[in-house]
Amino acid sequence: MADELDKGIDVKYLTYLDGTVYKTKDLSTLSDYILLPSFEEVRDSKKKYAQSFKLQYLNTDHYNAKILVEPYRDGYVVQNRPNRPLTQQEFDDAYAVDYMRIYHPSYKEKVPAIEEVKFSLISNRGCYGGCNFCALTFHQGRIIQTRSHESILEEAKKIIAEPDFKGYIHDVGGPTANFRAPACDKQTKMGVCPTKQCLWPKPCNNLKVDHTDYLSLLRQLRELPSVKKVFVRSGIRYDYLMYDKDDTFFKELIQHHISGQLKVAPEHISNRVLDKMGKPRSELYKKFVEKYYRINAEYDKNQYLVPYLMSSHPGSDLNAAIELAEYLRDIHHQPEQVQDFYPTLGTLSTAMYYTGLDPRDNTPVYVAKNAHEKAMQRALIQYRNPANYDLVYEALVKANRQDLIGFSKKCLIRPKTAQKGRNYEKGYQKNHYRR
């Protein structure tokens, strides 16, 4: 766009650039496009909204997406095809610029987040993980784009030269740390499959599972002079890790690249909810947990696993939230933080939340919208917190699960009579998921 403006082209003629959107009253120059339901239709009908979302969802890939047109009042909004993925050279060039490597001087006070960012390295963009609550696919695409090892190592040397570098590279990652290549060979020639996910509900037969490139990068980084540790703090797709028949990466990750705790995102444990999230099923997560601790024991490491969990995602009712609470009881874990589902622009989950439908097949989806029910689902994940007692009690009664109120091991909370006067606060300890 900048180049075209530089050539003196008036902005009103810049309607041909991939990755841009414009408003027009005239469609006569367009030929191959999809006409979406009008703005007025999607405003007035949730079914139409879901239908429009599905068309947008199927048209997010540079190679096979069509131009989308939404009639809007007396004109149209036109969305051109998504921009093409960056080449490695372009990606490297963007990082070869001589950045200041600090926040803007207009900030008068220290920005604390700089500590984490300053010593972290971006290795990729894009994600084919396909979590339905994530909008990343819509702006970076499903095709993984990577920086070269040389570019990353070059930046690492700049990091090392910083006067306050203490020997720790905090992260080598991106949207998903362990994706370092497109999911399959077909993607870079014909684009991604619009109606099929690479990892869900099971890994595609064409998926290439290979950690050798990422591993080689991490090995080179940890060999650099003055580097004590190289951590991986961006999310690891544990399912992709589990599909690798070669355990070398998993073992070296545990040996060298975890700073005491590995954060993973199972997000839930109920398969009904996981299916709506587009996340792998709980059986696989449980196998991953087993393997994680087994390898840790092999290397005499005592490292935690911190699972990220989300309450009230579309598809999650009180029974699903209780299933999750029971799982947490069984593994003796009380999360310190819980993410409550929050609708964000452009995601399939948000379309479900708003319409109560799964736009992919128009089937109804249960959605906890009421603030009180959302609070109950959230409280169940931290059922041991005394502040949540009343909400958890109410949720269990409402779901007819009084069997979980009492004194036996399986009970989540004690009866109200026992609760009264008891210094319950003392019994509540934040703990990590540890064996």
Ligand code: SF4
């Ligand atoms: S063939 Fe499989 S791995 Fe390749 S884009 Fe399609 S779903 Fe993904």
